[in-house]
Amino acid sequence: MPRAKDAVTAIPDGFIQINDHPAELWSQVAFxxxxxxxxxxxxxxxDAHDMYIYNDYFGYACCDLLKREMxxxxxxxxxxxxxxxxxxFHRIEALTLYMCHSGAADTFHTIDDGEFADVLYTAFGSLCLTYILNLESAAKPQKLSPTHPLxxxxxxxVIRTAAKAIMQFADMGFENEPNEVSDAMLRVLERNDMNGTPKEKLILGKSADSDDEDDDADKENEGGEGEDDDERVKSHRPKKKARRSxxxxxxxxxxxxxxxxSKAMKALREAEAPFEFYGRPWDITKWTKEEMDREKARFAGTLSDDNAVGFI
Known part of the structure; x- marks a missing residue:
């Protein structure tokens, strides 16, 4: 007796489905x-604290956040x-989702220190590729799959989204081309009989600001299907096999x-991190009330920069 449609497409425990798209499955842990x-x-x-510090403050503060996480x-x-x-995997998954939609992803590459931005960009791609290759090695002699070795x-x-996310930073003058690592991640999926096609966009399905239903489900219906996959996997993946990596x-x-x-992390550790603002934490909520009041006064023009610095 065939399973009911709602049983086949049910969202597994511990997961969230974005935009009601069957492929957009993300763990609650990552969320x-x-x-x-x-x-x-x-x-x-x-801006969240009603103050202006300097143009790149938020960008550098986000770079510090990305460096710590990576x-x-x-x-x-x-x-x-x-x-x-x-x-x-959940940490890689969370980083991937964060790099799809965050102030950090939007601003880290806009800071004046292009070398530091390049190191962060390379670290993101390197972590994703190294993890999937490590997982593939652990799966041998069998092929890597959504149910093996984990x-x-x-x-x-997640891997297809990471491959798409790194492509956001094409044509930004970084040393390594993003398509190298993007295509490599997709090829690893492909050679393990999984869907190695590039995603049409970062997050599939109907967008919040669109009145039209997206046909992403049809466009995405071109992936691989392993023989050992259970129904949980099959209901959240494309069905055809095609090579496009x-x-x-x-x-x-x-x-x-x-x-x-390992090479990317060494470069990240050695990279000159941005200096914190006059010795204060990047996290503005950790400033004293007096520090915040003085910074707001400086922005309002009632306190000079010299007085603000002298306070530190």
């Missing part, structure tokens, strides 16, 4: 982490005990050398 990052981001935003994930990816765990029902969506296994090996997490 909670992203919400925490957004809270930290708001705490660093002068270095923490880098430790997990490098750990023999943690690199293959679901907890590490039960990650949204594996395809534009990369082969040699390209993946080359990308793995250029976009290597």
């Amino acid at each position: 909670d982490r992203v919400e925490g990052l957004h809270d930290e981001e708001r705490n660093r935003d002068p 270095l923490a994930i880098g430790k997990l990816v490098a750990s023999k005990k943690e690199k293959h765990t679901l907890a590490t 039960d990650i029902l949204n594996l395809e969506n 534009g990369a082969d296994d040699v390209d993946v090996r080359d990308a793995a050398k250029t976009w290597k997490a």
Whole structure:
């Protein structure tokens, strides 16, 4: 007896489906982490505290936030005990979702320090590619799948979204081309009989500001389907198989050398982090009331910059 339609397409426990699109499956764990990052981001935003500090303050504050998060994930990816765990995947998943929609993703590449922005950009792509390659190695001699070696029902969506997210930063003058790591991630999915096609856009489905239903579901109906997948996976993935990644296994090996997490984390640790504002934390909520009042007064023109600095 065939399963009822609502049973097949039901959202698995612990997951959220964005825009009612079956492929846009994200874990609640990742959502909670992203919400925490957004809270930290708001705490660093002068506009949220009715003050102006200097043009790049928010950008540099977000760079500091990204650096802290990426270095923490880098430790997990490098750990023999943690690199293959679901907890590490959730951190990669959360970072991917955060890089799709956040003030940090919008501003980190606009700061005056282009070299520091380049290091952050490379770190993002390197963490994602290194993780999926580590997971593929752990799956051998079998192929990597959403149920092996870990039960990650949204594996395809997260990796395909990461591949799309890194492409946001094309033509920005960064040292390494984003299509190298993007195509490599898609090829890893493809060679493991998963959907290695590029996403049409970062988040599929009907957008909040659109009156028209998107036909993303039809466009996305071109992925792979593994023989061992259970119904939970099949109901949240495209059904056809097509190769569109534009990369082969040699390209993946080359990308793995250029976009290597250990190398990227070393560069990130050694990068000169932006100096905190007069020794204060980037998190404005950690300033004293007197510090906040003086900064607002300086913005209002009732306190000179010299007096503001002298207060520190």
